[in-house]
Amino acid sequence: MSSLARCLALLVVLLALGAAAGLADGPPVGMGPEIRAAVGQEFEIRLPSNPSTGYGWILSSLPPFLEGLGPGEFLPGRPGLAGAGGEQVFRLRAVAAGEGEAVLSYRRPWEEPSRAAREFRQRVVASE
Numbered sequence: 001m002s003s004l005a006r007c008l009a010l011l012v013v014l015l016a017l018g019a020a021a022g023l024a025d026g027p028p029v030g031m032g033p034e035i036r037a038a039v040g041q042e043f044e045i046r047l048p049s050n051p052s053t054g055y056g057w058i059l060s061s062l063p064p065f066l067e068g069l070g071p072g073e074f075l076p077g078r079p080g081l082a083g084a085g086g087e088q089v090f091r092l093r094a095v096a097a098g099e100g101e102a103v104l105s106y107r108r109p110w111e112e113p114s115r116a117a118r119e120f121r122q123r124v125v126a127s128e
Contacts, residue, residue: 031101031121037094038127042069045092045102045122049074050085054108055117057088063100065126066092094126 037043047057049072057072069091077086092102101123105116 031123034123034125036125036127039094039097041126042091042093043124045090045104045120046087047090047104047106047120048085049088049106050083051088052083055106056109057090057104057106057120058109058113059090060103060105060113060116060119062092062102063098063124065094065096065098065100066102066124067095068092092124094124097126097128099123099125 032045035043049056051074056074059068059072062068072088072090075087075089076084078084090104101121104120104122105113106118106120107113107116
């Protein structure tokens with residue numbers, strides 16, 4: 001096998017392993033900057049995502065003063081390019097005053113939450 005063919009085979013294997021792990025786009029880990037919202041105000045959490053890997057962001061938990069406004073919507077980074085990553089957008093609303101964290105897990109929907117590849121925490125402060 002030529003060295004070019006070996007390099008291409010290695011590249012295919014590495015890309016497949018990255019896709020299998022759901023980490024091809026390197027989603028964030030940790031916490032985002034604090035969001036301050038007034039009661040009744042809507043806001044968004046945007047996270048890089050690539051659903052072609054089988055992984056996506058799922059709202060794992062919300063504090064009681066927040067409500068989710070539907071599932072996370074995927075916005076492709078490059079429309080028309082199959083398999084390309086983009087952003088997953090979650091819309092939330094503060095329904096009461098409070099402080100807490102929204103927790104999002106980057107995982108395959110059929111797997112247990114404990115098997116999440118990544119976790120993202122967003123601190124939110126809502127006031128009257």
